[in-house]
Amino acid sequence: MLALVSLTLLLFPLYTFAKDSAWNGHLTPGSNTPSRFTPYYVPDGSTAYDSLSPAVDRAGDWYVARSSEYINGSTLATTSRNASLLFSFKGTGVEIYGGVGKRYGSMDIYLDREFVGAYSVRDSKDRQQQLLFFSYDLASTPHQLSLVNKGSNSGSLLDIDAFVGVPGDPAPAAANRWSLVQRGSTGVAAMQLAIISSSLAIIIDKVEHNPLAIDGHPAWGALYYIDTHAVQPLNLRSNSFCAGGTFLSNGTLVNVGGNPVVGNNTAAADFGDLDGLQAVRLFHPCDSESAAGCDMYENHARIRLASPRWYNTVLRLPDGSAMIMGGSKKGGWINNATVNNPTIEYYPPKDINGSKGLPVQVQFFVDSLNSNLFPIAFVLPDGTIFIAANNLATIYSWQSNTERRLPAIPNGVRVTYPMAGTGLLLPLSPANGYEPEILLCGGSSVSDTKPGYEISANDPASAQCARMVLTDAGIAAGWQTEQMPAPRIMPDAILLPTGEVLIVNGGRSGIAGYGNVRDQVGQSNAANPVFQPVLYDPSAPSGSRFSSEGLPTSDIPRLYHSVATLTPRGDIMIAGSNPNLDRSEQAYGTEYRVEWLQPPYLNAERPVIQSIPNMIKLGETVKMTVHLPANANVDTLKVSCMDLGFVTHAVHANSRLVYLVAKMLDGQTLEVTGPPNANVYPPGPAWIYLVVDGIPSIGTKVMIGDGQGPVVDTEALNYMLEHTQVDQYDKTKKGGESDEE
Numbered sequence: 001m002l003a004l005v006s007l008t009l010l011l012f013p014l015y016t017f018a019k020d021s022a023w024n025g026h027l028t029p030g031s032n033t034p035s036r037f038t039p040y041y042v043p044d045g046s047t048a049y050d051s052l053s054p055a056v057d058r059a060g061d062w063y064v065a066r067s068s069e070y071i072n073g074s075t076l077a078t079t080s081r082n083a084s085l086l087f088s089f090k091g092t093g094v095e096i097y098g099g100v101g102k103r104y105g106s107m108d109i110y111l112d113r114e115f116v117g118a119y120s121v122r123d124s125k126d127r128q129q130q131l132l133f134f135s136y137d138l139a140s141t142p143h144q145l146s147l148v149n150k151g152s153n154s155g156s157l158l159d160i161d162a163f164v165g166v167p168g169d170p171a172p173a174a175a176n177r178w179s180l181v182q183r184g185s186t187g188v189a190a191m192q193l194a195i196i197s198s199s200l201a202i203i204i205d206k207v208e209h210n211p212l213a214i215d216g217h218p219a220w221g222a223l224y225y226i227d228t229h230a231v232q233p234l235n236l237r238s239n240s241f242c243a244g245g246t247f248l249s250n251g252t253l254v255n256v257g258g259n260p261v262v263g264n265n266t267a268a269a270d271f272g273d274l275d276g277l278q279a280v281r282l283f284h285p286c287d288s289e290s291a292a293g294c295d296m297y298e299n300h301a302r303i304r305l306a307s308p309r310w311y312n313t314v315l316r317l318p319d320g321s322a323m324i325m326g327g328s329k330k331g332g333w334i335n336n337a338t339v340n341n342p343t344i345e346y347y348p349p350k351d352i353n354g355s356k357g358l359p360v361q362v363q364f365f366v367d368s369l370n371s372n373l374f375p376i377a378f379v380l381p382d383g384t385i386f387i388a389a390n391n392l393a394t395i396y397s398w399q400s401n402t403e404r405r406l407p408a409i410p411n412g413v414r415v416t417y418p419m420a421g422t423g424l425l426l427p428l429s430p431a432n433g434y435e436p437e438i439l440l441c442g443g444s445s446v447s448d449t450k451p452g453y454e455i456s457a458n459d460p461a462s463a464q465c466a467r468m469v470l471t472d473a474g475i476a477a478g479w480q481t482e483q484m485p486a487p488r489i490m491p492d493a494i495l496l497p498t499g500e501v502l503i504v505n506g507g508r509s510g511i512a513g514y515g516n517v518r519d520q521v522g523q524s525n526a527a528n529p530v531f532q533p534v535l536y537d538p539s540a541p542s543g544s545r546f547s548s549e550g551l552p553t554s555d556i557p558r559l560y561h562s563v564a565t566l567t568p569r570g571d572i573m574i575a576g577s578n579p580n581l582d583r584s585e586q587a588y589g590t591e592y593r594v595e596w597l598q599p600p601y602l603n604a605e606r607p608v609i610q611s612i613p614n615m616i617k618l619g620e621t622v623k624m625t626v627h628l629p630a631n632a633n634v635d636t637l638k639v640s641c642m643d644l645g646f647v648t649h650a651v652h653a654n655s656r657l658v659y660l661v662a663k664m665l666d667g668q669t670l671e672v673t674g675p676p677n678a679n680v681y682p683p684g685p686a687w688i689y690l691v692v693d694g695i696p697s698i699g700t701k702v703m704i705g706d707g708q709g710p711v712v713d714t715e716a717l718n719y720m721l722e723h724t725q726v727d728q729y730d731k732t733k734k735g736g737e738s739d740e741e
């Protein structure tokens with residue numbers, strides 16, 4: 001592996017000159033010329049303090065070094081042991097930027113006089129404007145940060161270039177009100193998001209010049225600690241632009257597909273990425289609080305797709321495996337017949353309908369051209385798959401490779417990329433025999449055969465939501481439509497444990513993507529961001545389901561490559577937005593700030609799950625110990641078994657809420673029965689929320705099923721490996737193989 005990386009470093013300057021220059025850095029405010037990449041970054045609302053500013057007091061022997069390499073042309077440096085700086089600021093977060101390199105040592109950091117830790121600034125390469133330290137979880141009060149040079153003879157240099165102060169939260173929310181808190185920074189643009197444990201979310205981006213770095217190159221994946229807002233870069237190998245993902249039945253996260261290698265000739269180092277088009281990236285369950293040892297695993301020689309896929313959707317099946325559907329054979333924008341990948345394949349590969357582990361052709365992905373990328377799909381309680389793509393919908397039976405085509409989505413509204421809407425399977429309940437109902441919201445009715453120059457970022461998006469019950473009677477009755485308060489392209493719809501749906505993010509006009517249409521804002525194909533979320537109650541009578549009352553308004557545009565998910569706490573994590581080829585600070589810029597939308601129930605007295613088995617088999621009845629608020633109405637009690645999904649491009653893959661059959665035995669013992677079968681809840685990780693009087697508990701992670709991984713068909717796997725090529729699109733770099741050039 002080391003040999004490959006160093007070889008690549010040597011090759012890159014020659015290879016990349018022909019590449020798109022916009023990959024060579026990031027756009028700073030007021031400039032259209034990509035600048036030299038450095039991780040130094042000051043988001044809107046944050047304040048930068050040069051190390052020469054009066055907010056910084058020096059003790060010991062410091063000198064001022066001047067160079068255009070430094071922020072504002074200067075930096076404070078020392079080689080003197082125990083020389084220190086004291087930085088005073090007010091706010092909830094702080095970052096330190098400076099240099100790293102071979103002659104550098106380490107520093108001790110103290111916050112409000114408490115020792116935080118020792119931080120190394122040594123690196124095999126000299127680099128400036130690096131993020132040396134951050135903390136994002138401080139009280140909104142005045143703070144003092146001090147750092148002390150601890151270098152020794154083998155490396156005693158420390159240079160501190162700038163500090164960034166992150167502002168305080170808005171006033172704390174009153175009880176019984178929604179509130180929106182901005183706190184934390186993702187470090188890599190949050191294109192893909194999934195909750196992996198009670199404390200961790202995983203964020204996956206594409207290869208680009210993110211401020212968070214690893215091994216001397218920008219990171220494009222990270223673990224985000226939802227309680228402390230710390231971020232830890234992940235060392236992804238291949239380009240995950242733009243992948244889909246799912247958890248398998250044993251809890252392993254698979255992240256699938258992507259794009260070829262990205263060239264780069266101005267950064268401190270090569271990205272070191274591999275072709276991601278056939279990538280299957282594995283992330284094993286990470287329940288450890290420190291996330292120690294948790295990283296992505298890739299080995300394209302043994303673990304890969306049979307065919308290249310960009311913008312594919314990935315779903316967990318009732319047998320615990322992943323179904324990988326559709327996409328394009330190479331990156332681009334709107335799909336077309338030349339690059340379309342109108343097939344389904346599986347991970348691990350299956351021999352199904354004579355496929356011997358190879359992809360299976362599905363006519364729906366031909367008929368749904370052009371606007372059919374990132375299809376919206378859900379497993380239905382009879383084991384079939386609902387799929388929406390473009391303005392079409394179908395029920396696909398994967399065991400028999402047959403389809404039951406559904407009525408087209410009304411009024412010509414297209415719901416998948418780049419006319420991206422969003423979709424959900426509404427809560428499944430034993431009360432009606434788990435009758436499935438699909439909700440599709442937003443999108444666009446712009447023609448998908450028009451060239452980009454005939455489409456405008458100001459073309460109105462669709463406000464339509466369409467619902468259909470997927471029973472014979474429901475299908476005969478067809479789609480029922482209603483209108484959101486605002487049109488939305490690229491909305492995110494999030495199931496809450498209460499059964500309500502929260503709709504956030506997106507724009508009022510344009511379509512998804514960047515750099516393709518008229519009237520772009522910066523590079524964005526969409527404009528007029530919608531800043532206020534809306535709550536949708538699926539069980540309310542038609543006409544009174546939408547409510548924006550009391551829902552706070554953001555000032556952060558969340559357009560293309562934005563995400564949102566429910567957290568175990570029950571609030572909604574909102575992140576991302578990057579309608580740009582590479583990191584840009586021009587509107588609509590690359591957005592790293594995180595917002596937390598807090599429902600009123602966060603401030604209420606909440607029920608508590610005191611104990612629950614960590615594994616619940618299908619149909620198994622187990623006992624939970626619970627604590628209910630005083631005067632709780634036990635008749636309103638519900639147990640919500642939820643898959644929080646894998647979120648990317650407004651697709652919330654596997655998002656699911658199944659109400660479990662539950663009975664209070666006494667004041668604190670609750671008898672609860674696991675989902676009745678693998679179709680109602682495909683086995684795998686789940687979050688259990690206890691809901692009483694409309695107030696959910698904090699969610700507890702359990703494994704539904706037996707925790708075993710999907711069956712591996714060795715014959716199908718070997719047949720696939722023998723009959724397909726590694727990374728067939730990109731001839732320059734192949735995962736697990738040596739360089740060809």
Ligand SMILES: [Cu+2]
Pocket residue numbers: 241242561649
């Ligand atoms: Cu994308």
